[in-house]
Structure formats: structure tokens, C-alpha cells
Amino acid sequence: MSNWKNLNELSSYQKLANEEKRVDLKSVMAGESGADRMKKYSIPMAQGLTYNYAAKAVDDEVLADLCELAKEAELAEKFKELYNGAVINTGENRLVLHHLTRGQLGNDVVADDVNKRTFYKEQQDKIASFADKVHAGEIVNEKGEKFTTVVQIGIGGSDLGPRAMYLALENWAKVNNTFKMDAKFISNVDPDDAASVLASVDLEHSMFILVSKSGTTLETLTNESFVKDALKGAGLNPAKHMIAVTSETSPLADSDDYLDAFFMDDYIGGRYSSTSAVGGAVLSLAFGPEVFEKFLQGAAEGDKCSASENPMENAAMLDALIGVYERNILDYPATAVLPYSQALSRFPAHLQQADMESNGKSVNRFGEEINYKTGPVIFGEPGTNGQHSFYQLLHQGTDIVPLQFVGFKNSQMSKDVVIQDSTSQAKLCANVAAQIVAFACGKDDENKNKNFEGGRPSSIIIGDKLTPEALGALLSHFENKIMFQGFLWNVNSFDQEGVQLGKVLAKKVLAHETDGALKVLSDMFDI
Known part of the structure; x- marks a missing residue:
């Protein structure tokens, strides 16, 4: 079994903390030095993605120290224990099994006398069969007509992840002729949320997914009642329009109030549930089970990359190590996630929950107070919109905020226009390239109002196009980065008492x- 120690008890961390030398990012990213770094400091990821960290304030010496830290903290060993079924969620005395929803990394995991990989696959297959019947018109409304819209009712991880994934693939599915049903989401207990969504759909042809693991979530059950009242008011039977995603022990599991029920369990936290039935039902209904399967394949391939013991070949692990270096050695308070893809418009919001709910802790996994900083504040918006919003602070503010860019060479819809000798996609890519260098190198100007100090670190994940497979790999990267950082900080990343x-x-x-x-x-x- 691995040794679980606080970050500041590790000798490799003390070595990093005591080193006086710090990398002058502005200097090393200038001229040919910068060109060399861009080529050198890069790691291939799953599904053709690449993690480039040339614009981070690290060099070979720092990277060697971070590799020592990874080894001493036993990051690879702890991940292996997790996917082989160790009780990693110490706060709730639970296994952590979201990786099993998309593939088998290690040994069979049996919990509650059930092979959990088999269980998750059975639920995926059950959802696929249900979705196929809906699309084929075998499961229909009371008039025998096809459902055209699916509405997910849930909050937190039952909303943020699935909503972000749906928006990420909506246009791709339309272009690739796999778009089956519109999807909407109701999450906020504010009645204006449910009322607005219900006013925008054709109730008669809408199917509703109630997502609640316990079957007792107040906001979700309140919104379910709101929806049921609307259906009854339209002369419709709610039981003919609703399905449930819940646990087998929930009061929703065997209820006649639903067309069918699909199951999750306590070993998958809400913020890690997009690859479970929580995301599977809505994404399979919206795009078809085959698209959801591609998404899972991308995540599974990402997990395999994250299992590498060598941080220099493991993008998620290195990203985590650099993030801890920035948070605990360089004392940076936040991280901005900046996707240069409109399809990823809600991805930063999903990562806000995934990261801040996981690692926003001030006690270690044993309940003991820690005296170093843990999870940073996560925020973000798609580029180029963010450039005209909060980039002013990022460029010239008093705090340095590390940046995580995501970009793709090609758009999803392949529709574009040439204006001033370049396409919109070329302009988008030009902007993200320019921002990386601008943040790192800055600009000297005698007019202090126009002076840019530079030295603002960033990384970028870059790919060819945002496909279901690439989205799965991207999700896996960030989930595993969060996990590795939790290991380093010795916190339990898989409970959320703060809510x-x-x-x-x-x-x-x-x-x-x-x-x-x-x-x-x-x-x-x-x-």
C-alpha cells in the first residue's frame, strides 16, 4: 500500500521550496529560445491531442525535481490502487470507480458482491437499447408519436458535466448526421429556470430524465414536481414522459412514475459522472449510443495515458505537478481555463465544480489540518470572448494567474468565410497563439499604462478537431489532473462536505x- 503523506513532509517538495532559482519565463520564451521550447516541452496525449507546456515557468532542472516529487508521492502507485478498487474516498469509506465506466485499467473490481465493470457496461447497454427504441419510434408518447426533445433534471454533477458535453458535441452531431433529439437542462431551484425551459419545448414530444442518486435531492425533486404539474396541466401523463437515473436502493428505482430507470452507485461522485448513466442517458438520446461509445473510448484511452509512471510521458500527471508548483511554490491563487472553441463554452463551468469541489479542502484525507494551500480558484470563458472581458486583469493585474488554453486546428462545422485574407478559424487560432506569447513575453513601453510585464505562464492542449473521442480524452485529462493534485496535497478529492x-x-x-x-x-x- 502507498504511503500517504502531507505535501510539506516530502523531501522533494522541500527541495523545490528551498531552491532560490526561478525560471525567467519572459527571457526563455523570447526569440529562438522560445521556438526551441515550443518544440521540446510537449507531450502527446490520447486521440491526437498534445499538451504543450513551453510557456510554463519550468526548465529541465525544475522538471527533474517534479519527477522526483511524483515518485516520492507515489502518484502512479496511488492511481493504480484507485483503479484496482482501493478505498480512496476515506471520508465516506468508498471506492472511486468512475474510470471503470469507460474501461478496465486493472483487475476486476468487486463491490457489494457485484463486478462493477460488468454493472456499468450493463447500464450502458440498457441505455443504448432504450435510446435506439426511442429513435426507432418503438417507445413513443401517448399519441404514438416520436419524442423529439429530452430534458435532463438534475443539479451539480447531474447537470454541469452532461450539459457541457452535450454542448460540446451538438454541432459535431448535426454535421455528422448523428443528431437525434434536442436536449435541454433544468438545474436551478429558481422557478424561472424550469419555467423558461418548459416554455421552450413541446411538452407533448418531450422526454424528461430525473437524475438523483439518492432520490432525495431537494432541488431536483422540486423541479420534478414543477415538470409534472406542467405535464398534467397539458393533459399528459407524467409517467409516460419520464425516466430516472438513480441508485438501485433509491425510492425512484422501482417506481411506476417512470418509463424506465437506469442505475449509478455511490462509487461515482456527481462531478465524475459524465461517463456513467448520468451522462449516458441524455447523450445517447441526443446523439445516439454510438456517439456516446466514442466519447467513452476517448476517455478510456486518456486514462491509459494517465497510468504511465513517467511524468514526462503522462500529460495529466505533469499538468498536475506543474499546477502544484505554481500554487505552492510560486504562490499563484487561481487558474483560468480558456477554450478557444465555442463548443466548449460550458467546459470551464464543469471544471469549476470538478476541481474546486474535489480539492477545495483544508484538512488532509485523515481529517488533520494542513498548513499549505490546496486547490486554486478555477474560472474561464471561451476565447475570443474572454479577451474582451477579464484578460485585462490577466495581462496587467497585480496577481499572476496561470492559464490553461485549449484549441483546435479545425472547426466542427467546417463553415467559414474569408475576410481580410483569412478565415474565421484562422483568426481564432491566431488569437490563441498570440495570447500565449503575449502573456509570456509581454511588451516594454515607457508609457507604463501600455507596459506588459510578461512572465504570465500558460499551457495549451491542442488537437485537430473536437470530436467525441477528443472530448473524452480531454475530460479524462482534467479529471486525472485533479486526482493527481489531490494525491499531492494529501486531500480526499472524492467527498464534498462543503456543500x-x-x-x-x-x-x-x-x-x-x-x-x-x-x-x-x-x-x-x-x-
Whole structure:
């Protein structure tokens, strides 16, 4: 079994912390030195993606130290233990099995007397069969007509990941003639969310997916009631329009209120559930099971790359190591995720949850307080929109914020126009290339208002085109990066106690069991 130690107890970390030399990014990225770095500091990823970290403030010496850190922290061994079924989620005494939803990395994993890979594959096959019947008109509405829209009802990981993946593949599916059904999402308990979505769909031809592992999530059940009232108001039977994604022990599992139920379990956290039935149902209905299978294949290939013991051949592990170096040695407070792809418009929002809910911890995996910084603030927007928003602070603000760019050589829809001797796609790619160099090298100017200090680190993941396979590989990269960083910080990346307290107090407000400031706030809202 691996040794779990706090980051500051590792001698390789102390070595990094005590080194006085720091890489002058502005200098090493200038001229031919920069050209050499761009060619050298690059790692191939799954599905033809490439991770390039030339514009990070590292050199061969720092990289060697980071490799020592990876070895001492036993990152590869801990990942191996995870995918072979060790109880990595110590807070809830659970296995962590989201990798098994897309493939078998190691030994068979048996939990609750069930082969879990077999279980996840059975659910995937069951969803595929259901989706095929819906598309073929074998499962229809009360008038015998096909469903044309699917609406997912869920919150947190039941919404953010699946919504981001749907938007990422929507245009690709339309171009490649695999688009089957429109998908919408209801997440916020704010009634305006559900009302707006319901007003935008044809209820008679809409299928609703209720996603709740426990079957007790307040926001989700509230929105389910909202939807059921709307269906009844339109003279429709909700049981003929709804399916459930839940656990086998949930009250939703064997209910006559749903056309069918598909199962997940406690070994897959919500923010890691896009490759489970949580994402599988909506993506298979929207695009067809074959597209979802391609997405899983990309994620499985990404996982295999992440299992490499050598950080210099393992993009997710190296990305994690550099991120910890930036957070704990260089003291950078945040990371911006900047996809230069409109299809990835909600991908940063998904990563906000995946990263900040996983590694936003101040105690280690044993419940002991730690005295070093853990997860950074994650934020982002697609380029080039972000350039006209918060890039001002990124370029000239008082904090240095590391940047993670994502870009593709070709667009999904292959429709473009030439204006001023270049296409829109060429302009998009030109902008991301320019930003990487601009952030790293800056610009000297006697007018301090126009002076750019440079030295702002970034990396880029670049690919040919955003396909289902590439999306799966991209998702795997970031999920595994988060995991490796949690290992380094010695935190439990797979529980989320921080979301519970607010829920408990909200229930007290609704039950009118309040006093002090909470009562005053409740009265202000006339609750």
C-alpha cells in the first residue's frame, strides 16, 4: 500500500521550496529560445491531442525535481490502487470507480458482491437499447408519436458535466448526421429556470430524465414536481414522459412514475459522472449510443495515458505537478481555463465544480489540518470572448494567474468565410497563439499604462478537431489532473462536505426553525 503523506513532509517538495532559482519565463520564451521550447516541452496525449507546456515557468532542472516529487508521492502507485478498487474516498469509506465506466485499467473490481465493470457496461447497454427504441419510434408518447426533445433534471454533477458535453458535441452531431433529439437542462431551484425551459419545448414530444442518486435531492425533486404539474396541466401523463437515473436502493428505482430507470452507485461522485448513466442517458438520446461509445473510448484511452509512471510521458500527471508548483511554490491563487472553441463554452463551468469541489479542502484525507494551500480558484470563458472581458486583469493585474488554453486546428462545422485574407478559424487560432506569447513575453513601453510585464505562464492542449473521442480524452485529462493534485496535497478529492451545511440550514429556514441572523434573513425574504 502507498504511503500517504502531507505535501510539506516530502523531501522533494522541500527541495523545490528551498531552491532560490526561478525560471525567467519572459527571457526563455523570447526569440529562438522560445521556438526551441515550443518544440521540446510537449507531450502527446490520447486521440491526437498534445499538451504543450513551453510557456510554463519550468526548465529541465525544475522538471527533474517534479519527477522526483511524483515518485516520492507515489502518484502512479496511488492511481493504480484507485483503479484496482482501493478505498480512496476515506471520508465516506468508498471506492472511486468512475474510470471503470469507460474501461478496465486493472483487475476486476468487486463491490457489494457485484463486478462493477460488468454493472456499468450493463447500464450502458440498457441505455443504448432504450435510446435506439426511442429513435426507432418503438417507445413513443401517448399519441404514438416520436419524442423529439429530452430534458435532463438534475443539479451539480447531474447537470454541469452532461450539459457541457452535450454542448460540446451538438454541432459535431448535426454535421455528422448523428443528431437525434434536442436536449435541454433544468438545474436551478429558481422557478424561472424550469419555467423558461418548459416554455421552450413541446411538452407533448418531450422526454424528461430525473437524475438523483439518492432520490432525495431537494432541488431536483422540486423541479420534478414543477415538470409534472406542467405535464398534467397539458393533459399528459407524467409517467409516460419520464425516466430516472438513480441508485438501485433509491425510492425512484422501482417506481411506476417512470418509463424506465437506469442505475449509478455511490462509487461515482456527481462531478465524475459524465461517463456513467448520468451522462449516458441524455447523450445517447441526443446523439445516439454510438456517439456516446466514442466519447467513452476517448476517455478510456486518456486514462491509459494517465497510468504511465513517467511524468514526462503522462500529460495529466505533469499538468498536475506543474499546477502544484505554481500554487505552492510560486504562490499563484487561481487558474483560468480558456477554450478557444465555442463548443466548449460550458467546459470551464464543469471544471469549476470538478476541481474546486474535489480539492477545495483544508484538512488532509485523515481529517488533520494542513498548513499549505490546496486547490486554486478555477474560472474561464471561451476565447475570443474572454479577451474582451477579464484578460485585462490577466495581462496587467497585480496577481499572476496561470492559464490553461485549449484549441483546435479545425472547426466542427467546417463553415467559414474569408475576410481580410483569412478565415474565421484562422483568426481564432491566431488569437490563441498570440495570447500565449503575449502573456509570456509581454511588451516594454515607457508609457507604463501600455507596459506588459510578461512572465504570465500558460499551457495549451491542442488537437485537430473536437470530436467525441477528443472530448473524452480531454475530460479524462482534467479529471486525472485533479486526482493527481489531490494525491499531492494529501486531500480526499472524492467527498464534498462543503456543500452540506447550506442545505441543512436551508431546510431549517423552510421549516421555520430559525433564530438570530438566519431568522432575520428569512424574514427579509418573507419565507
